Amino acid sequence: MRTHYRIAWRLSVLLALFCPAAWAQGADEPTTRQMNLIGWQEFSEFVPDRIRTVLLPVGTLEPHGVLPNGSDNLAPEAMAADLADRLDALVAPTLNYGITGSLQAYPGAFAISEDAYRPFINDILAGLAANKFLNIIVLNGHGGPQTAVLTSEADRVSREHRVRILVVNWWSLASEETFEVFGENGGHAGNNETAYVQAIVPEHVHPERYSEDMATAYPPRSTWHALHFPSSIVL
Ligand SMILES: [Zn+2]
Secondary structure, eight states, X not given: OOHHHHHHHHHHHHHHHHOGGGTTOOSOOOSXXXXXXXXXXXXXXXXXXXXXXEEEEEOOOOOBTTBOTTHHHHHHHHHHHHHHHHHTEEEOOOBOOOOOOTTTTSTTOOOOOHHHHHHHHHHHHHHHHXXXXXXXXEEEOOOTHHHHHHHHHHHHHHHHHTOEEEEEEHHXXXXXXXXXXXXXXXXXXXXXXXXXXXXXXXXXXXXXXOOGGGGOOOSOGGGOOOSSOSOSOBO
16 A cells, blocks of 8 residues: 555544544535635535534645655645545645744745744634634644644643644654655655655655755764754754
């Protein structure tokens, strides 16, 4: 089975456990699963009576070896599109800007401060709750400090608005498959992320730009710290 299908399968098992009531429901389907495309009248016909789950892809813009800068957005967005039917969920617009850490000096990268990001993601989650979704699944494509902020804001919104929120870091969830397929763990722009992005937007992956020195095996991260990080691939 191809890796990205396995990752989608693994995600869908986890998500089915999270919202079993939403699994494989109902005969009548909305004309679209995308919140960007659905109109308010149709939205009100489906949410919350028929559709109770929403998928929110989040990522950032930062360099990724020879992959697109938006890989952390593209991967969870593709997973959400893959999963929406099976979960009977809508897909919220992707939050494409995030807390980029040590790679923010690279061309085309964006870094939102934690002070700006924290209340913004809080308001997005609270807005999904206000729109009467009962299950909010955050598909996160970007690691580092963003993960901790997402987790704590998810906890806060869940308590304050009495909704269920699941935050999934897909590359961690897929680590078993990564070991199985590649014999080693992945990393930022590593085997796992490269394979997934190649599967979804092969025309935007540029192996001809790759050179061995881009993926240097540095000493363990705990032994040193540099700003800015010397490579756009972090293994
Ligand atoms: Zn990435």
